[in-house]
Amino acid sequence: MTKTIFDKIWDRHVVKSIPDGPDVLYIDRHFIHEVTSPQAFGGLRQRNAEVFHPEKTIATADHNVPTIDQHLTIHEELSRVQVEKLKTNCLENDIELYGLNHPYNGIVHVIGPELGITQPGMTIVCGDSHTSTHGAFGSIAFGIGTSEVEMVLASQCLMQPKPKSMRINVEGVLQEGVTSKDIILYIISQISTGGATGYFVEYAGSAIRNLSMEARMTICNMSIEMGARGGLIAPDETTFEYIRGREYAPAGSEWQKKVEFWRALPSDPGAEFDKELHFDAAGIEPMITYGTNPGMGTGISGMIPSLEEIDNASRNSFLKSLEYMDFYPGEKMIGKKVDYVFMGSCTNGRIEDLRSFSSFVKGKKKAEDVIEWIVPGSKQVEKQAEEEGIKQALEAAGFEMRQPGCSACLAMNEDKIPEGKYAVSTSNRNFEGRQGPGARTMLASPLTAAATAITGRVTDPRTFL
Amino acid sequence: MPIEKFITLTSTCVPLPIENVDTDQIVPARFLKATTREGFGENLFRDWRYDKSGKPRQDFVLNNGRHTGQILLTGKNFGSGSSREHAAWAIKDFGFKVVVSSFFADIFRNNSLNNGLLTVQVSEEFLARLFESVEADPSTRVKVDLENQEISVLPDGPREKFDINSYKKNCLLNGYDDIDYLMSMRDEIMEWEKKME
Numbered sequence A: 001m002t003k004t005i006f007d008k009i010w011d012r013h014v015v016k017s018i019p020d021g022p023d024v025l026y027i028d029r030h031f032i033h034e035v036t037s038p039q040a041f042g043g044l045r046q047r048n049a050e051v052f053h054p055e056k057t058i059a060t061a062d063h064n065v066p067t068i069d070q071h072l073t074i075h076e077e078l079s080r081v082q083v084e085k086l087k088t089n090c091l092e093n094d095i096e097l098y099g100l101n102h103p104y105n106g107i108v109h110v111i112g113p114e115l116g117i118t119q120p121g122m123t124i125v126c127g128d129s130h131t132s133t134h135g136a137f138g139s140i141a142f143g144i145g146t147s148e149v150e151m152v153l154a155s156q157c158l159m160q161p162k163p164k165s166m167r168i169n170v171e172g173v174l175q176e177g178v179t180s181k182d183i184i185l186y187i188i189s190q191i192s193t194g195g196a197t198g199y200f201v202e203y204a205g206s207a208i209r210n211l212s213m214e215a216r217m218t219i220c221n222m223s224i225e226m227g228a229r230g231g232l233i234a235p236d237e238t239t240f241e242y243i244r245g246r247e248y249a250p251a252g253s254e255w256q257k258k259v260e261f262w263r264a265l266p267s268d269p270g271a272e273f274d275k276e277l278h279f280d281a282a283g284i285e286p287m288i289t290y291g292t293n294p295g296m297g298t299g300i301s302g303m304i305p306s307l308e309e310i311d312n313a314s315r316n317s318f319l320k321s322l323e324y325m326d327f328y329p330g331e332k333m334i335g336k337k338v339d340y341v342f343m344g345s346c347t348n349g350r351i352e353d354l355r356s357f358s359s360f361v362k363g364k365k366k367a368e369d370v371i372e373w374i375v376p377g378s379k380q381v382e383k384q385a386e387e388e389g390i391k392q393a394l395e396a397a398g399f400e401m402r403q404p405g406c407s408a409c410l411a412m413n414e415d416k417i418p419e420g421k422y423a424v425s426t427s428n429r430n431f432e433g434r435q436g437p438g439a440r441t442m443l444a445s446p447l448t449a450a451a452t453a454i455t456g457r458v459t460d461p462r463t464f465l
Numbered sequence B: 001m002p003i004e005k006f007i008t009l010t011s012t013c014v015p016l017p018i019e020n021v022d023t024d025q026i027v028p029a030r031f032l033k034a035t036t037r038e039g040f041g042e043n044l045f046r047d048w049r050y051d052k053s054g055k056p057r058q059d060f061v062l063n064n065g066r067h068t069g070q071i072l073l074t075g076k077n078f079g080s081g082s083s084r085e086h087a088a089w090a091i092k093d094f095g096f097k098v099v100v101s102s103f104f105a106d107i108f109r110n111n112s113l114n115n116g117l118l119t120v121q122v123s124e125e126f127l128a129r130l131f132e133s134v135e136a137d138p139s140t141r142v143k144v145d146l147e148n149q150e151i152s153v154l155p156d157g158p159r160e161k162f163d164i165n166s167y168k169k170n171c172l173l174n175g176y177d178d179i180d181y182l183m184s185m186r187d188e189i190m191e192w193e194k195k196m197e
Helices: A005-011 A038-047 A077-093 A108-114 A129-137 A146-155 A180-191 A213-226 A237-243 A253-263 A312-325 A351-361 A379-387 A390-396 A446-455 B086-094 B106-113 B124-136 B166-174 B178-184 B186-196
Strands: A014-017 A023-026 A029-032 A057-060 A096-098 A123-126 A140-143 A157-160 A164-171 A199-204 A230-232 A275-280 A287-289 A297-299 A340-343 A371-374 A422-425 A440-443 B008-011 B013-016 B071-074 B098-101 B118-121 B142-145 B150-153 B159-161
Touching: A005 A140, A005 A199, A014 B186, A023 B186, A029 A108, A029 A146, A038 A077, A038 A146, A038 B178, A057 A108, A077 A096, A108 A123, A108 A129, A108 A213, A108 A379, A123 A129, A129 A140, A129 A213, A129 A230, A129 A237, A140 A230, A146 A157, A146 B106, A146 B178, A157 B178, A164 A180, A180 A213, A180 A275, A180 A287, A180 A297, A199 A213, A213 A230, A213 A237, A213 A351, A237 A253, A340 A351, A340 A446, A351 A379, A351 A390, A351 A446, A379 A390, A422 A446, B013 B124, B071 B124, B086 B106, B098 B124, B098 B142, B106 B118, B106 B166, B124 B150, B178 B186
Parallel strands: A029 A057, A029 A123, A057 A096, A123 A140, A164 A199, A164 A275, A199 A230, A340 A371, A340 A422, A422 A440, B013 B071, B071 B098, B098 B118
Antiparallel strands: A014 A023, A023 A157, A287 A297, A287 A440, B008 B142, B142 B150, B150 B159
């Protein structure tokens, strides 16, 4: 029988199938952070239970950490308490913690891959919906709630019904100035924010194959924004090359054995999916969102839909969204005034993203009335950016690089976009208030963010190429 | 630790006819800093419910006094976005026991069921009729019967069957908890680990 990569990984992790119920699914790697784990440890304590396999859980502090002066005590009390609680919970339970100021600290979905912890064929979970990022390596990775964090701590397993399967094929060659962020924003704009709910997605096709690992992570990262349980890409030579030599990557004779196993993972020819979609890469423009969910996006030269283009039933929600943004149906996106540019997050906070942003702004100057926050995804990304001269190039163009963390993506720390202000962000969500109460977010790629930071207006990066 | 059982509920409803309500609206990230599960109800729909000075917005359904009840009616794709279980805790803590929509985001649904908050998925047509009845008459009572998997408008209004996986249904009816179950499987899991090595 032919199998998809998803089936192959899922099936070999089923400890037990409950008749007419979920599978008991074994979890290989569990990441935790300060915000969604304290109640899980609290639950374990109430049960008088120990962590079942502490060595399979890795912790980092990322969601509410400050992005300046990280060597000082965290100023905001509740954040400090959460970060300290994480530290105590990890110490008491013998869990490895890459806390603030640790050379491996960073956003959980950046550090897993960069340390080589994330590997093909694994099941990976974290109490964070962007865990789908790790799917770029050909693993089953998905976000879970805190009760499920407790389940994994207690048993290394989860109760999960097997999702349906979807393959999204993107074929062809991207135009210059169009990135993987644009691919995923385009797909979500086509199928909507609930278009893949109930499915686990495999991304395939030549346009996906040709992407680097970091670009693939950007695609898988946003799977949840169309409702998918997760998204993955079959591992190939690009994947193996990326993993080789990293801290936790297999080494010596183990490496060859693993690679052999990984090579057998891709979906069998003729494997069947519950749903299959096809997109043409050449037709994708740099994308930008105009509304308050990631499905409300358009090619940058396009316009906000007119009311007539929206289903009757959805018109109220559409208008509510535009009212929040203070935009109007049928308006053009190019040229809109922007107050803030946020470059970072688990979607676009990796070294390639910083490279692409900095090489774009090199020799240019930041628009004076734009405030920018450039936030590397991890300490290692920060270090590499310094070593490669990216930090210096950014400074010469009037930009400043901050310290790693989730930052303004969800504005749990001090990095909040003020009420009513417009931000072009390389992050993943443009929900109302996501980047601060009343903040208005437009999602885009690092290139579009860079072009916008230079002009102070929504700008098509292709006009500079 | 058993969870609260759910068998049937008859209640008035609170209508929130908005689509794609994400978990950042249900409880904004800046209110996720607690280290316990209690008290999130205060911040349920925080930025829709209160203005920036903290004053209740009279036009929001939780404040206008017209609608109360333990059933929240919402537009399609409810609970999308972040995996924060705080969203389910906030809805439950506020006093809701059931959320009805034509479509739920996966993680939100799991989180809700893990906390004894029942998500009832109905057809678009039925949802539209529910909104209509409840908005026309806020004293409209709706019955949710988990055993028979049926939701009905009392006394003799429209009714519809709903799906729920039989394992979860059984958990809710009996107050069983997944974590207890998984912990009771530890030996079996260790056997399985040995076999897989």
